[in-house]
Amino acid sequence: MDALPDFDVIRPTSIAEVVAARKAHPDSRMIGGGTDLLVNIRRGIEKPPVLIDTAGLDELKTIEADETGLTVGASVRLVDLATHEGVRRHYPAIAEAAGSIAGPSHRNMGTVGGNIALDTRCIFYNQSEWWRETNNHCLKTELGEMCHVAPKSKGVCFATYSGDLAPAFLLFGGSVDLAGPEGERSVAMNDFFIGYSKQDGSTGDGIVYMAIKPGEMIVRVRATGTPGLNSAYDKVRIRRTIEYPVAGCAAAVRRDGDAIADVRIAFTGTNPRPVLLEGTDALVGKPWDENAQQVVDDLCKDQLMSMKTTFTPGHYRRRVATQMSKRLVGRLFEQPA
Ligand SMILES: Cc1cc2nc3c(=O)[nH]c(=O)nc-3n(C[C@H](O)[C@H](O)[C@H](O)COP(=O)(O)OP(=O)(O)OC[C@H]3O[C@@H](n4cnc5c(N)ncnc54)[C@H](O)[C@@H]3O)c2cc1C
Ligand code: SF4
Structure with a gap:
């Protein structure tokens, strides 16, 4: 260093x-x-x-949590979010995600705003200056002209978003309140993260991954409660005690008799944005069986990237994420509401 x-x-x-x-x-x-x-x-x-x-922004250090909604100030520390009674009761996936971030000292210092706005990561970027210079830099450093992960990429970066809180908030229709020169505005979290890395440049990528305007800051994040929804968070990392996730998964399930009434799955560590899996409504009204698990397999294969931006191979990371999501949904399906 x-x-x-x-x-x-x-x-x-x-x-x-x-x-x-x-x-x-x-x-x-x-x-x-x-x-x-x-x-x-x-x-x-x-x-x-x-x-x-x-x-010093005391107005952004508050947490309001009940069964209808959650509002968390950007300066709230991760340890306070993880241990908040109302959050643990009504939004367990969010509390578990907060409690799984880095190590205890990071959670004592780290904030909700900093976690949501966490920079994307890549093995060719999160290196020392001399290492990056020796490799002629890359697109994300502005000094380089190519992407080492995808050399044929047309100016697009695939660096991976790996904040743990965002997927958990995405389960609950999360939104981000921003303040800037033009006043305050609120953006749905699913629209806030724009790292789709499309080759036509129509959206953001691993460099421009948030829809935040110059001069804006995150002031709060919000979630909406749904009665009867069980939720949880899980992640896999190389060093279990302290490490960015290889992949993280948040899931929420509401069961009606023997069938799924509502299921939501979101990931981090796989794409240049947190991914709220699309198409899970195909599982509603059905039991959690092999067919349902095949649907999750197919959705993950379609929507999770397999770029090698970390030490583990990209396809391995996608398999880990997929398996983790099925394990989590199965557990929540069996859990009493
Ligand atoms: C060894 C190690 C392990 C880690 N493991 C994990 C992990 O498992 N999961 C994980 O998610 N993170 C991990 N991290 C990263 C980091 O510790 C956490 O993401 C933490 O929540 C970041 O919060 P912070 O307040 O410290 O952010 P900062 O470092 O202060 O800021 C991070 C980014 O957010 C921006 N920012 C901060 N506040 C605001 C705001 N209010 N509005 C707009 N932008 C803002 C900053 O400009 C910066 O770009 C790890 C870090 C280390 C060093
Ligand atoms: S994915 Fe992004 S950070 Fe990684 S090498 Fe390519 S341009 Fe650089």
């Missing part, structure tokens, strides 16, 4: 002060707990001259 370069830190105490600071310093970056950003700065991946610290 290299030494940290010089930068200034601004410590606002209100959203209005953040927006003003962002306007005054267009090259600035928001910093929550710094558990990811500071690593990237040390590696020379990012060189912001100014950091705007969200730790």
Whole structure:
């Protein structure tokens, strides 16, 4: 690791002060707990001259949770989300996802806003400066001209989104509240993440993966409750105690008699965006049997990428994600409401 370069830190105490600071310093970056950003700065991946610290924003440190809805401020620490009684009771997948992030010290520092806005990752990007320079950089560093993962990619990056919270929020119709120079707005989380990496460039990719405008910050994330929905989160990582996920899966199931009444599955660590699996409504009204599992297999094969952006082969990661989702849905199907 290299030494940290010089930068200034601004410590606002209100959203209005953040927006003003962002306007005054267009090259600035928001910093929550710094558990990811500071690593990237040390590696020379990012060189912001100014950091705007969200730790002083008390108005963004609240959690409201009941069976109808969940609202979480961007400066809430992961440990507080993971241990919140209302979140654990009504949104267990979200509490479990928060409790599975990195290690205890990261969860004491890391924030919800920082986790949602987590940068995408790739073995050719999350390296030291000299390593990246030796490999002539790549598209995501702006100094390179090609993608090493997909050399024929037409300017598109496939770096993987691996934040754990987003898939869990996606189960519950998650949305993101943003504040910026034009005021506040709310965006459905499924529209907020735009890393589809289409070769025609019609959407975002591993470089531009969020629909956030210049000068905007995340202020809150929200979820909507559904009565009778069982939910859970699981992930696979190389070092079980502390590691970004190889793949993570959030699932929610509501059962009616012997049939599935509602099923939702979402992933992280597979694509340049968290993926809310489309087409699971084909399982509604049916039992959780081999046919239903085949449907999940087919949907995952179609929607999860198998690019090698981490140490594990891409197709292995997709198989792990698929197996994990079937295991999770099976468990939730058997669990009493
Ligand atoms: C060893 C190790 C293991 C890790 N394992 C995991 C893991 O298993 N799962 C996982 O999800 N993460 C993991 N992480 C990454 C990180 O610790 C977490 O994602 C954490 O939640 C990031 O939150 P933070 O507040 O520290 O973000 P920061 O590092 O402060 O910021 C991260 C990004 O979010 C932006 N940002 C911060 N706040 C806002 C805001 N309010 N609005 C807009 N943008 C904002 C920053 O500019 C930056 O780009 C790991 C990190 C390390 C070093
Ligand atoms: S996917 Fe390609 S462009 Fe993106 S970070 Fe990896 S090597 Fe770079």
